[in-house]
Amino acid sequence: MSALILFITVFGALLIGFPVAFTLGGVSMILGLINFGPELFNLMPLRIWGGITNFVLVAVPLFVYMGVMLEKSGIAEEMLETMALLFGKIRGGMGISVILVGAMLAAATGIVGATVVTMGLLSLPTMVKRGYNIPLSCGIICAAGTLGQIIPPSVALVIIASVFNLSIGDIYLGAFIPGFLLVGLYLLYVIIIAIFKGEQVPAMPEEDLAKFRSDKMFRRIFFAFLLPMALIVAVLGSIFAGIASPTESAAVGAFGATLLALAKRSLNYKKAMAVMYDTMNLTAMVFTLLIGATAFGLVFRGMQGDTIILEFIEKTNMNPTTFLILVNAIIFIAGFFIDYIEISFIVLPIVGPIFQSMGLDLLWIGVLIGLNFQTSFLTPPFGFSLFYLQSVAPKEVTINHIYRGIVPFIVLQVIAIGIVIYYPQLALWLPKVLSK
Amino acid sequence: AGAAMTIGAPAIHASQKYLWKMVTTWPPNFPVMGEGAVMLAKWIETMSEGRLKIQVYGAGELVPALEVFNAVSSGTVEMGHGASYYWAGKSQAAQFFAAVPFGLNAQGMNAWLYAGGGQQLWDEVYAAFNLKPFAAGNTGVQMGGWFRKEIKSVADIKGLKMRIPGLGGKVITKLGGSSINVAGGEIYSNLERGVIDATEWVGPYHDYLMGFYKVAKFYYYPGWHEPGTVLESFVNKKAYEALPKDLQEIITTAMYRSNAWMLATFESKNNEYLYKLTHEHKVNLKSFPKDVLDAFKKASVEVISEITSKDPISKKVFDHFTAFSRKVDAWAKISEIPYYTSIM
Amino acid sequence: MKTIINICDKISGFFGYIAAWLTSALVLVIIYDVFTRYLLNSSKIWIQELEWHIFALVILLGTAYTLRQNGHVRVDIIYSKLSVRKRALIDLLGVIILLIPFSLFIIYTSKDFVLSSWQCAEGSPDPGGLPARYLLKAMLPFSFLLVIIQGASMFLKALLTLLGDTSYYHEKTNH
Ligand code: NA
Ligand code: NA
Numbered sequence: 001m002s003a004l005i006l007f008i009t010v011f012g013a014l015l016i017g018f019p020v021a022f023t024l025g026g027v028s029m030i031l032g033l034i035n036f037g038p039e040l041f042n043l044m045p046l047r048i049w050g051g052i053t054n055f056v057l058v059a060v061p062l063f064v065y066m067g068v069m070l071e072k073s074g075i076a077e078e079m080l081e082t083m084a085l086l087f088g089k090i091r092g093g094m095g096i097s098v099i100l101v102g103a104m105l106a107a108a109t110g111i112v113g114a115t116v117v118t119m120g121l122l123s124l125p126t127m128v129k130r131g132y133n134i135p136l137s138c139g140i141i142c143a144a145g146t147l148g149q150i151i152p153p154s155v156a157l158v159i160i161a162s163v164f165n166l167s168i169g170d171i172y173l174g175a176f177i178p179g180f181l182l183v184g185l186y187l188l189y190v191i192i193i194a195i196f197k198g199e200q201v202p203a204m205p206e207e208d209l210a211k212f213r214s215d216k217m218f219r220r221i222f223f224a225f226l227l228p229m230a231l232i233v234a235v236l237g238s239i240f241a242g243i244a245s246p247t248e249s250a251a252v253g254a255f256g257a258t259l260l261a262l263a264k265r266s267l268n269y270k271k272a273m274a275v276m277y278d279t280m281n282l283t284a285m286v287f288t289l290l291i292g293a294t295a296f297g298l299v300f301r302g303m304q305g306d307t308i309i310l311e312f313i314e315k316t317n318m319n320p321t322t323f324l325i326l327v328n329a330i331i332f333i334a335g336f337f338i339d340y341i342e343i344s345f346i347v348l349p350i351v352g353p354i355f356q357s358m359g360l361d362l363l364w365i366g367v368l369i370g371l372n373f374q375t376s377f378l379t380p381p382f383g384f385s386l387f388y389l390q391s392v393a394p395k396e397v398t399i400n401h402i403y404r405g406i407v408p409f410i411v412l413q414v415i416a417i418g419i420v421i422y423y424p425q426l427a428l429w430l431p432k433v434l435s436k
Numbered sequence: 437a438g439a440a441m442t443i444g445a446p447a448i449h450a451s452q453k454y455l456w457k458m459v460t461t462w463p464p465n466f467p468v469m470g471e472g473a474v475m476l477a478k479w480i481e482t483m484s485e486g487r488l489k490i491q492v493y494g495a496g497e498l499v500p501a502l503e504v505f506n507a508v509s510s511g512t513v514e515m516g517h518g519a520s521y522y523w524a525g526k527s528q529a530a531q532f533f534a535a536v537p538f539g540l541n542a543q544g545m546n547a548w549l550y551a552g553g554g555q556q557l558w559d560e561v562y563a564a565f566n567l568k569p570f571a572a573g574n575t576g577v578q579m580g581g582w583f584r585k586e587i588k589s590v591a592d593i594k595g596l597k598m599r600i601p602g603l604g605g606k607v608i609t610k611l612g613g614s615s616i617n618v619a620g621g622e623i624y625s626n627l628e629r630g631v632i633d634a635t636e637w638v639g640p641y642h643d644y645l646m647g648f649y650k651v652a653k654f655y656y657y658p659g660w661h662e663p664g665t666v667l668e669s670f671v672n673k674k675a676y677e678a679l680p681k682d683l684q685e686i687i688t689t690a691m692y693r694s695n696a697w698m699l700a701t702f703e704s705k706n707n708e709y710l711y712k713l714t715h716e717h718k719v720n721l722k723s724f725p726k727d728v729l730d731a732f733k734k735a736s737v738e739v740i741s742e743i744t745s746k747d748p749i750s751k752k753v754f755d756h757f758t759a760f761s762r763k764v765d766a767w768a769k770i771s772e773i774p775y776y777t778s779i780m
Numbered sequence: 781m782k783t784i785i786n787i788c789d790k791i792s793g794f795f796g797y798i799a800a801w802l803t804s805a806l807v808l809v810i811i812y813d814v815f816t817r818y819l820l821n822s823s824k825i826w827i828q829e830l831e832w833h834i835f836a837l838v839i840l841l842g843t844a845y846t847l848r849q850n851g852h853v854r855v856d857i858i859y860s861k862l863s864v865r866k867r868a869l870i871d872l873l874g875v876i877i878l879l880i881p882f883s884l885f886i887i888y889t890s891k892d893f894v895l896s897s898w899q900c901a902e903g904s905p906d907p908g909g910l911p912a913r914y915l916l917k918a919m920l921p922f923s924f925l926l927v928i929i930q931g932a933s934m935f936l937k938a939l940l941t942l943l944g945d946t947s948y949y950h951e952k953t954n955h
C-alpha cells in the first residue's frame with residue numbers, strides 16, 4: 001500500500017517541474033523516513049558509489065563528447081544533410097537515414113543514453129530545420145537511439161543472461177534477428193508515413209539539391225560524408241578488429257571526432273570549451289538522475305514493493321503462454337515507472353524458474369524481455385531515452401512533442417514482441433546454427 | 437520460584453524473532469554461489485523454526501557487489517556473502533582467506549580454517565570491521581583460463597592481455613603481460629574480438645555458461661591462482677553477539693553444511709560440464725607447460741612478499757598459512773599424490 | 781544577496797571548469813591506454829582505474845555547475861507554461877523541501893562510508909591499482925556540499941524574482 005503511495009506521490013511531484021533527480025531523491029527520502037526511518041538510507045552512498053564507478057558506464061560521457069564535437073564542428077549536420085541529400089528527393093529520407101545510423105550505432109554500443117544523446121544532437125536540429133513533423137522526429141530518434149539495447153552488444157542483454165544463467169554469446173546471437181526485425185518495422189512505418197502523410201517528412205528543398213549538385217560536390221561529399229563515415233567505421237572497426245572494448249572505442253570516436261574537427265579547421269578554443277562543458281553537463285545530469293533513481297529504488301524495496309509484485313505473480317496459476325504474456329505485460333507496465341536494472345533484479349529471478357519448470361526456452365524468454373526492456377526506455381514518465389533526448393533538444397522541442405511522438409513506436413515495439421512470442425525461432429535459430 | 441525462572445527464561449528467548457537481510461556479491465540466481473546463499477538462509481530459517489529469518493539480496497538489489505562488506509560492517513545489513521579477496525583494498529590480509537596462488541586446495545583450506553588456526557586469524561582481521569566471518573563454500577580447484585593463443589613458453593606470456601584480477605593478475609604483469617579490467621558482461625565479446633587474449637573465470641560449469649568455448653581455442657589447467665577459493669559469509673559482529681547461543685550455533689552449523697554443499701556441487705557440476713566441453717564442443721584442453729608454471733610460482737612468491745613486507749597483519753596471516761601448508765604438503769606427498777598417481 | 785549569489789555561482793563555476801577539462805582528460809587517458817596496449821602490448825591496472833576515477837569526478841564536481849546552468853532535466857509539461865513568478869516559487873520550495881534536505885541527508889549518510897574507508901586507508905583491491913581510494917570517496921559528500929551551495933544561490937535567485945527582480949528568470953525556458 002505504501003509502495004503505491006510512493007508511486008503516486010513521486011509522479012505528482014515530478015509533474016510540478018522541479019528537476020527530476022532531486023524530486024525523486026527528495027520525495028523518496030521523505031516517504032522513506034516516514035515509513036521505516038533512517039536506517040536503510042545508510043546504503044545510499046554505497047548505491048551511489050556503485051553507479052558512478054561503473055566502468056561500463058564510462059562510455060556515456062565519451063559518446064556525448066563525440067556527438068557534441070561532431071555537432072559543434074558542423075560535421076554532424078553536414079553529414080546528416082549530405083546523407084539525406086544522397087537519398088535525393090525521397091520523402092522520409094532523413095528519417096530512414098536516422099534509423100539506419102541508429103542501427104549502426106547500436107551495433108557499436110550497448111548503452112542507450114549515449115546513442116540517444118548522440119542522435120539527438122546530430123539529427124533533431126536538422127530535422128526540425130527541414131520542416132519535419134516535430135513529434136515524429138522525436139519518436140524516430142528515441143526509438144532508433146534505443147536500438148542499442150537490443151542489437152548486440154548490450155548491457156541489458158548481459159544482465160538478463162546473468163540472471164537467467166544463459167550464455168552471453170547465445171543471447172547476443174538470439175537478439176540479432178529480433179533487433180533487425182525492429183529496425184525493419186521502424187523503416188516500414190516511416191515509409192508508410194512518407195507515402196500517406198508526405199508533408200510530415202518532406203523531401204529536400206529543390207534549391208538545396210541544386211546547390212549541392214553545383215557547389216564543389218566532391219569536396220562536400222568528402223568532408224561531410226566520407227570522413228565522418230570513416231570515423232564511424234573506425235569506431236566499429238576498432239571494436240571488431242579487437243583493438244578496443246566498446247567503452248574504449250567510444251574514446252577512439254571522441255578522439256577521432258576531435259582530429260576531424262581540427263582537420264576541418266572548425267575547432268577553436270571557444271568551441272572546444274563548449275564541447276567539454278556540454279559533455280560534463282550531460283554526464284552530470286544523467287548520473288545525478290541515476291542517484292535520484294537509486295534513492296527511489298531503495299525506498300521502493302524498503303516498502304516491500306517487490307513483495308507486492310511477487311504476490312501478484314504468484315496468484316496467476318495459468319498455462320505457459322498466458323503466463324508469458326502476463327509477465328511481459330507486467331514488465332511492460334513496470335517499465336513505465338522503473339528502469340530495466342530494477343526490473344531485472346525484481347521480476348526475473350522470480351519468473352525465471354517458473355518458465356523453466358513450464359519447459360519454455362529461457363533464451364527465447366530472455367530475448368523477449370530484452371525487447372520489452374527496450375520499450376521501457378520509451379515509455380513515459382520514466383523513459384530514460386525521453387529524458388536524454390529532451391536534455392539535448394533544441395528550444396522549440398518540448399517534452400510533450402517527445403511524449404506524443406513516441407506512441408507509434410511503442411505500438412511497433414509491442415507488435416515486435418508479439419511476433420517473437422508467436423515465432424520463437426526468430427530468437428532461437430541463429431544461436432543454434434552458429435554455435436556449432 | 438527458582439524452577440519457574442529456569443523454565444520461563446528460555447521461553448522468552450524462544451519467542452524472540454529476528455528478521456535479517458543478507459546482501460551478496462553474486463547476481464541473483466548465480467549458479468552455485470548465489471543458489472548456495474539462498475539455501476543457507478533457508479536452512480537457518482528452518483533450523484530455527486522461523487526465529488531467524490533471512491532475506492537474501494543479489495548484487496545490486498540493495499547494494500552493489502563490491503559494497504557488501506561496507507553494508508554489513510556498518511551494521512545496516514546483518515549478513516553478507518562473497519569472497520574475501522574482494523576486500524583486499526580494505527585489508528590486504530583479507531585475500532589470503534579466499535585464495536593464495538599455489539596455496540592450499542579446498543581440503544587444505546578447510547583444514548587450515550576449521551582445525552589449523554586459520555579461523556582465529558580470520559576472526560581477528562574481520563573484527564576490525566565489526567564482522568564475524570565463516571567459510572560458506574568452496575569452488576574446488578579452478579581452471580587456468582581460456583586462451584586464444586597457445587602458451588608454449590614463458591615468452592608467450594609477454595604481451596599477453598588477460599582478464600585476471602587480484603594476485604594472479606599481478607603475476608601475469610610481472611611476467612610481461614597485462615591484467616585488464618573487464619566488466620563481467622563484456623568479457624565474452626572482448627575475448628571474441630581479441631581486446632583480451634585470455635580470461636580466467638571459475639571452472640568448467642561456470643565457464644560453459646559464459647560460452648567462452650565459442651571464442652577461445654585453448655582451455656588451460658590448472659587454476660594455479662585459485663586452487664580452492666573459499667566462499668565466505670559474514671555476520672555483523674554486534675548482531676551476531678546479540679543472538680541467543682542456540683541461534684549462533686545454528687548459523688555456524690548451516691555454514692558448515694553450505695560449505696559442504698557448494699564444494700560437492702562444484703565437483704559434480706564441473707565433471708559433467710568438462711565432459712560436455714571436451715566431447716560436445718571439442719575444446720582443446722591443455723596443461724600449462726612446466727616452465728610456465730614455475731615462472732608463475734616464482735612471480736607469485738614475489739608478488740605476495742611485496743604485500744606482506746608492507747603490511748604486518750598480512751605477514752602474520754601469510755606466515756601462519758605458509759607454515760600450515762608446508763605440513764599439509766608433506767602429508768599430501770605420501771597420501772593424496774601417490775594415491776592419485778596409483779589410480780591414473 | 782547578489783554578492784552571495786555571485787560567490788555561490790563562482791564556486792560552482794570553478795569546480796565545473798575543472799570537471800569540464802576532466803572530460804578531455806578522460807578521452808586522452810583512455811586513448812593512451814588503448815594505444816599502449818595495442819602498440820606496446822602493455823596495459824597498467826592503475827591507468828584503467830584512473831579512467832573511472834576521472835569519470836566519477838566529472839559527475840561529482842560537475843553536478844553543481846549543471847544545476848547552475850539549469851541543466852538538470854525537468855518534467856516541463858506544466859512548468860514550461862507557468863509564469864516567471866510561479867516557476868520561481870516552485871524552485872524556491874523545491875530547493876528548501878527537496879534539494880537541500882536530500883543533499884544534507886546524503887552528506888550525513890556518507891559520513892560512515894567515507895570515515896571507514898579513511899580509517900583503513902582504503903586503496904584498490906588489485907595489486908598495482910591506485911592507492912588512496914578514500915580520497916575519491918570523500919568527494920561524494922563534497923559534491924553534495926557544492927550542490928547545497930548552488931542550491932542556496934538558486935533559492936536566492938528565486939526569492940529575488942518573487943520580490944520583483946526580473947534578471948534571473950526568462951519568459952521562455954527549455955528545460
Ligand atoms: Na548494442
Ligand atoms: Na576465478
